[in-house]
Amino acid sequence: xxxLQDDDAxxxxxxxxxxxxxxxxxxxxxxxxxxxxxxxxxxxxxxREMPMPYGWxxxxxxxxxxxxxxxxxxxVIDQGADDTTNAVSIRRFFARMAGVATTERTTEATVIQxxxxxxxxxxxxxxxxxxxxxxxxxxxxxxxxxTETRRMHALEEYGLMHVKLYEDIARHGHxxxxxxxxxxxxxxxxxxxxxxxxxxxxxxxxxxxxxxxAGREQRIYAIPPHTRVVSLDFEDHPFEATKxxxxxxxxxxxxSYLDEVVTDDTGGRMFVCSDTDYCAxxxxxxxxGDSA
Amino acid sequence: xxxxxxIGIPADTAVPAPAPLLSVRGLGRRYGTRIGCTDVGFxxxxxxxxxxxxxxxxxxxxxxxxxxxxxxxxxxEVIFDTRDRGPVDVLRLSEPERRMLGRTDWAFVxxxxxxxxxxxxxxxxxxxxxxxxxxxxxxxxxRETASxxxxxxxxxxxxxxxxxxxxxxxMQQRLxxxxxxxxxxxxxxxxxxxxxxxxSVQARLLDLLRGLVREMGLSALVVTHxxxxxxxxxxxxxxxxxxxxxxxxxTDQVLDDPQHGYTQLxxxxxxxx
Amino acid sequence: xxxxxxxxxxxxDNAHRWLAEERRGDAEVPELGVAQIREQxxxxxxxxxxxxxxxxxxxxxxxxxxxxxxxxxxxxxxxAYRTTLPRIGASExxxxxxxxxxxxxxxxxxxxxxxxxxxxTFDYTHRLLDFALAAEDVPPPEPAATAQxxxxxxxxxxxxxxxxxLIQQEPASDETPTDMTRTPMExxxxxxxxxxxxxxxxxxxxxxxxxxxxxxxGRNHPFVGELRIGTVAVEMELPELGFAVEIGEIVxxxxxxxxxxxxxxTEPAQFTRGYxxxxxxxxxxxxxxxxxxxxxxxQELGEEDTGAPAQDAEFVLAHADxxxxxxxxxxxxxxxxxxxxxxLELVRRLRREAEAAAGPARQEAAE
Numbered sequence: 001x002x003x004l005q006d007d008d009a010x011x012x013x014x015x016x017x018x019x020x021x022x023x024x025x026x027x028x029x030x031x032x033x034x035x036x037x038x039x040x041x042x043x044x045x046x047x048r049e050m051p052m053p054y055g056w057x058x059x060x061x062x063x064x065x066x067x068x069x070x071x072x073x074x075x076v077i078d079q080g081a082d083d084t085t086n087a088v089s090i091r092r093f094f095a096r097m098a099g100v101a102t103t104e105r106t107t108e109a110t111v112i113q114x115x116x117x118x119x120x121x122x123x124x125x126x127x128x129x130x131x132x133x134x135x136x137x138x139x140x141x142x143x144x145x146x147t148e149t150r151r152m153h154a155l156e157e158y159g160l161m162h163v164k165l166y167e168d169i170a171r172h173g174h175x176x177x178x179x180x181x182x183x184x185x186x187x188x189x190x191x192x193x194x195x196x197x198x199x200x201x202x203x204x205x206x207x208x209x210x211x212x213x214a215g216r217e218q219r220i221y222a223i224p225p226h227t228r229v230v231s232l233d234f235e236d237h238p239f240e241a242t243k244x245x246x247x248x249x250x251x252x253x254x255x256s257y258l259d260e261v262v263t264d265d266t267g268g269r270m271f272v273c274s275d276t277d278y279c280a281x282x283x284x285x286x287x288x289g290d291s292a
Numbered sequence: 293x294x295x296x297x298x299i300g301i302p303a304d305t306a307v308p309a310p311a312p313l314l315s316v317r318g319l320g321r322r323y324g325t326r327i328g329c330t331d332v333g334f335x336x337x338x339x340x341x342x343x344x345x346x347x348x349x350x351x352x353x354x355x356x357x358x359x360x361x362x363x364x365x366x367x368x369e370v371i372f373d374t375r376d377r378g379p380v381d382v383l384r385l386s387e388p389e390r391r392m393l394g395r396t397d398w399a400f401v402x403x404x405x406x407x408x409x410x411x412x413x414x415x416x417x418x419x420x421x422x423x424x425x426x427x428x429x430x431x432x433x434x435r436e437t438a439s440x441x442x443x444x445x446x447x448x449x450x451x452x453x454x455x456x457x458x459x460x461x462x463m464q465q466r467l468x469x470x471x472x473x474x475x476x477x478x479x480x481x482x483x484x485x486x487x488x489x490x491x492s493v494q495a496r497l498l499d500l501l502r503g504l505v506r507e508m509g510l511s512a513l514v515v516t517h518x519x520x521x522x523x524x525x526x527x528x529x530x531x532x533x534x535x536x537x538x539x540x541x542x543t544d545q546v547l548d549d550p551q552h553g554y555t556q557l558x559x560x561x562x563x564x565x
Numbered sequence: 566x567x568x569x570x571x572x573x574x575x576x577x578d579n580a581h582r583w584l585a586e587e588r589r590g591d592a593e594v595p596e597l598g599v600a601q602i603r604e605q606x607x608x609x610x611x612x613x614x615x616x617x618x619x620x621x622x623x624x625x626x627x628x629x630x631x632x633x634x635x636x637x638x639x640x641x642x643x644x645a646y647r648t649t650l651p652r653i654g655a656s657e658x659x660x661x662x663x664x665x666x667x668x669x670x671x672x673x674x675x676x677x678x679x680x681x682x683x684x685x686t687f688d689y690t691h692r693l694l695d696f697a698l699a700a701e702d703v704p705p706p707e708p709a710a711t712a713q714x715x716x717x718x719x720x721x722x723x724x725x726x727x728x729x730x731l732i733q734q735e736p737a738s739d740e741t742p743t744d745m746t747r748t749p750m751e752x753x754x755x756x757x758x759x760x761x762x763x764x765x766x767x768x769x770x771x772x773x774x775x776x777x778x779x780x781x782x783g784r785n786h787p788f789v790g791e792l793r794i795g796t797v798a799v800e801m802e803l804p805e806l807g808f809a810v811e812i813g814e815i816v817x818x819x820x821x822x823x824x825x826x827x828x829x830x831t832e833p834a835q836f837t838r839g840y841x842x843x844x845x846x847x848x849x850x851x852x853x854x855x856x857x858x859x860x861x862x863x864q865e866l867g868e869e870d871t872g873a874p875a876q877d878a879e880f881v882l883a884h885a886d887x888x889x890x891x892x893x894x895x896x897x898x899x900x901x902x903x904x905x906x907x908x909l910e911l912v913r914r915l916r917r918e919a920e921a922a923a924g925p926a927r928q929e930a931a932e
Contacts, residue, residue: 015649044749051645054892056899079902086899088573116903134896145879147752155388159395159425163410163417166424169431170414170453172915178907197907216889218749234431244910259902260909274903 018065018098024048028066028220032211035222040185041153042136042219050215057090057115058215060132064094064113067128067211073101075109080117080257080274087115106277116179118200120256120278123208125225131194133214136221138182138192158190161232169237181239184230185223193229199243199257204229246271251282311373313338313479313511314359319368321358327535328354332368334530334540338478341505341512343526343543345519345558351535352515353483359513360400360481361390372397372479395425399472399480403487405464408471409456415442415467416452422475441470445500462493466500473504480505480512486521498524519559523547531555588633602626611816611845612636616887617643618746618765620815620844637767637887644888648746655741657809659797661819661842662721666795668846671722673788673823679719684794685709685846722791723821723838732823732836733866752879759861759878763854764843766885774860774875774885775853783860783873787839790823794846818843820851824859827866837866857881 016022031045050058068074074094078087082104090113091102103109106121115132123129139149142160152158161182168176181198185191193204194212204210210223223229231239244258249270256278258271273279312335321328329351336342344352357363359370361382369381375397382390394400402408409418419438420428428434439449445466447459456464465485472480485501486494502525505512514525522529522543529546531539531554539552550556589596603610603626613625617640625643632638668684671677683689697703726732742757750758763771778785796816800809820841828834839859841851860875874880884890 019649021649021651044751046747046749049644049648049746049888053641053895054889055894055896056892058892079900083573084900085573085577088577092574115899116901134893146883147879155391157391157425159421162424162429163413163421166420166431166434167414167417170416170435173918174911174915176911176915178911179904195901195904197903199907216893233429234434235429236432242907242910242914244906257903258906260906274906 015097017070018068018094018100019051020048020062020065024062025066028062031220032063032066032222035211035220036209036224038189039223039227040183040189040191040221042221044218045220047215047218052089052093054216055134056086057113057132059213059217059220060113060115060130060215061090061093061213062215063130063211063213063220064111065098067111067130068094068098068100070098070100072110073103073108074098075103075106075112075277076114077112077117077119077275077277078115079259080119081276083276104277105281106275116195116197117257117274118196118203120253120273120275121281122203123206125207127208129206129208129210131196131210131212133192133194133212133217133219136192136212136214136217136219138180138190153189156188158184161190162234165232165234165237169234175233175237175239178242182232184232186228187230190232191221191223197243197257198231198239199241201229201231201239202241244271248273248279251279253279253282311379312336312371313340313373314513315371315379316359317369317371319355319358319365319370321354321363321365321367327351328363329358329532329535332537334537336479336511336513338511339509340528341510341514341526343522343529344513344515344532345517345522345529346532347517347558350532352532354535355532356481356483356513356515360398361394362400375478395422396475397478399475399477401465401468401472401480401482401485403484405456405461405468408468409464411456414453414455415447415459418456418467418471419474422471426475437474438470441474442467444504445470446496460493461489462497465489465497469501469504473508473510476508478511480510482512482514482516484516484518485514486516486518494521501525519547531558588631597630599623599626599630602629608846609634609636609639611847612768612850613639613643614845615843615847615850616640616765616767617647619643619647637891641888641891652747654801656812657800657802659799659815659817661793661797661817662724664719664793664795664797664817664819666719666793667816668794668848669719669791670793671789671791673790674722674725677720677722677725679717719793721821723823726790726823726836730833730835733827733838735838750882752882754878754882756858756862756865759882760840760842760854760858762882762885763841763857766854767887767890768847768850768853770885770887770890771853771857772849774881775856777873778856778860778875783863783871783875784825785837785839785856785859786825787822787856787859788824789852790821790838792818792820792848792852794818794848816845818845818847818851820848820855822852822855822859827868837862 028045031043035041035043047059048062050061052058052061064074074091076082076087076091078084081087094100095102106112106119109127111128111130112119113130113132118129137149139152139161142164143149143152152160165175168174177198179197180192180195181201183191183193183201183204193201204223205226205228207225209225212221233239244260246258247254248256248258250272253273256273256275259274261270261272262268263270314336317333319332320330332355334342344355346352354363358365365383370383371379372382373379382393385393400408410421416435416438419441420434423434423437439452442449442452447463447466456467459467486497489497498521504510505525514522516522526543529541529543530537531546531552533554539546539550539555546555547559550559603622606626606629609629610622610625613628613636614620614622617625617628624646625639628639628642629636631642666682668686669679669682671681723732727734742761745758745761754762777783794816796814798811799813799815801812802809822839824837824839826834826836837859839855841854841858843850843854857875860873861878861881863870863876870876
């Protein structure tokens with residue numbers, strides 16, 4: 001008879017390093033290797049049921065779990081911040097289940113799990129950026145059928161993607177996609193970079209290894225270091241990495257993606273860096289903005 | 293204008309081709325034990341329009357779908373004279389090659405425009421899709437071409453951003469034709485192109501089609517049960533019954549002097565109406 | 566002055582403490598034991614086992630207690646636990662024909678060898694609140710006569726039809742079915758995979774799909790050929806021994822429907838089948854499953870695709886799992902500041918441009 005009062009689960013002591021069993025990690029690593037070998041291609045993988053809800057980063061968590069070694073230093077961000085609740089929750093999970101060092105410093109981290117942002121500080125060779133992906137299929141909202149979208153990728157039939165962009169311009173005068181902006185990877189696969197703002201798209205070309213995990217949809221894909229990543233556009237409506245036209249009120253940065261903060265109920269608002277580590281680091285280096 | 297240099301498709305040359313554009317031999321398709329079509333063979337020459345007539349169930353739609361790659365035939369070959377590789381059996385092409393052909397040199401006009409249009413996409417987007425599918429990446433030029441084509445099928449320029457839902461049946465069918473012809477195909481398959489349209493609307497569409505076919509030097513295969521359509525469009529005619537071709541020849545000859553009993557019946561039944 | 570929101574860690578800790586307090590409820594009321602849930606909330610336990618894909622009444626009861634009675638949350642707990650368990654091997658297929666039935670009914674034959682056994686069913690209860698149950702310390706009811714006491718064999722009803730060739734045969738296969746918890750779902754999915762997905766699918770979803778077929782969206786004229794609930798032995802072949810030994814017993818519900826007959830001039834008419842099997846006493850689920858299974862077989866049976874949702878395997882299978890569904894649905898509670906900000910900027914820009922464009926036009930109109 002199982003001892004139902006067993007407390008091991010709480011400390012993580014009864015679980016394998018980084019929660020997943022080694023068999024599962026090997027399966028995920030095989031998928032990762034394939035993903036790296038075919039940049040931008042969505043590799044099906046047997047996603048496990050994780051002790052956190054689907055849609056809350058189970059894909060990213062599995063990829064991170066398969067990549068972590070005891071010597072790694074992990075950073076987890078959500079919306080660019082280390083202190084948002086889901087980032088805290090995932091960081092704690094790995095602190096408990098893998099006992100790895102954690103950090104809020106982009107430069108100190110060897111593995112960074114992220115939801116919706118690419119850190120402002122350029123990543124370097126040897127770092128791994130793991131994205132949480134809700135819907136990996138860039139064609140999904142044009143064609144709901146998986147059988148059909150897989151065929152479209154296989155045959156490189158991406159005309160429909162541009163039809164969508166054409167329709168945007170015809171209706172709004174601009175491409176009306178502002179996040180999860182589709183890219184073409186190494187001239188072959190059209191890929192969803194996860195719901196990062198399009199401001200972050202240029203950062204997809206980096207020295208770091210980028211891995212994307214979609215748990216519920218059972219897909220893994222990757223952008224190896226220094227891979228060509230082109231945001232889809234038209235010659236006469238080129239892609240633009242836009243952000244709010246303001247400087248960070250805390251650190252004064254003009255080159256970082258900004259969150260808009262409502263400060264009162266009479267229309268008062270201010271803009272601050274979405275990347276909390278970037279902002280804090282700048283302030284420590286005593287660059288100050290208007291509000292400090 | 294029959295080609296689009298800006299998207300890398302060379303304009304049709306006026307040099308008379310020594311070979312047929314499409315050459316079909318021994319084509320057959322069964323549905324279980326039932327014959328869809330069997331032992332069909334013919335040549336289609338550049339610039340020629342061939343009508344395929346017969347009542348429903350005669351195998352004419354099966355034949356068209358086999359030729360266009362929508363159905364896999366059980367037997368036979370379909371040799372198409374490609375621009376870059378010369379004559380090839382399209383049934384032996386890989387799926388990507390066949391699809392590429394389907395969006396460049398070939399076009400398919402469905403009876404129901406809903407099957408051939410994206411109903412949720414604007415008229416301009418519908419026409420532009422084939423251009424974008426073969427690599428056009430200049431919004432302004434795509435729009436210009438789309439606008440030009442809407443004009444050629446007599447759709448007002450200010451309807452370019454409207455969705456086909458808002459169009460009449462005749463307009464939808466003309467839009468489908470524009471969408472198909474924009475990449476300057478050499479071979480057009482048409483399945484009852486004037487099908488569900490009113491008689492007055494049919495006449496206008498036929499007139500438009502005839503103009504485009506002549507002007508662009510298109511080759512076409514037109515499946516219809518309506519002899520008036522072939523009389524107006526087709527140079528030659530094949531009559532099908534029970535999956536077989538029972539008579540073939542020049543349109544006027546077949547219609548004015550039908551040899552086969554079934555053709556005679558077909559022609560006389562029209563005259564009686 | 567603005568201070569960046571901090572304190573995510575503290576907020577989470579506080580939420581967990583409050584949750585624990587709410588779970589316990591009024592401390593004056595005695596705490597619910599896991600055994601009480603297992604014994605007295607057994608149909609909830611059965612559902613959690615069926616959709617959690619783990620046959621363990623104690624764990625299911627614990628999960629229900631921990632989840633404050635939220636069954637989807639309880640299923641989630643069981644699933645997350647199940648993933649971590651090592652796979653020792655696979656059992657032999659259970660023989661439901663040899664089931665020790667607590668309940669066994671057929672809607673197609675008035676009587677059949679083995680007879681009809683109602684068993685512990687709500688079917689003919691009048692749904693009147695029983696206020697007597699509100700009193701505590703009600704003495705336990707008298708034991709009921711159980712069906713299997715006689716030990717009568719209960720051959721499958723469909724076997725009777727099968728002998729006369731009246732129903733399609735399901736060819737036996739030694740092929741190892743794909744394990745959907747170890748292999749990513751790929752479409753088109755074969756029947757074994759579809760049945761797995763339905764077996765662990767959300768009862769409400771599968772019920773809704775089944776109901777839609779009855780109302781004409783992919784109609785397949787089902788009769789409950791047989792519904793049986795009871796205990797089956799689980800056997801496993803141990804390599805050391807070279808033969809199968811019984812390793813335990815489980816209660817399952819099995820439903821076989823007899824459906825719309827098929828046939829043509831060349832092939833004699835035959836009834837077709839749908840199949841449902843799930844852990845525990847879960848008959849609503851098993852019947853629903855059989856109807857949806859049957860609807861999904863349209864291709865194999867040469868039927869027409871009427872475009873009904875229940876005929877669309879990709880639609881049904883991709884949306885049947887309540888753990889996937891609830892996770893993705895609820896994730897929209899998570900912060901989306903960044904996406905929203907980028908949309909906000911775009912909408913502002915479009916509005917600015919629209920106003921700028923309208924500006925001169927308005928002036929012209931005024932002139």
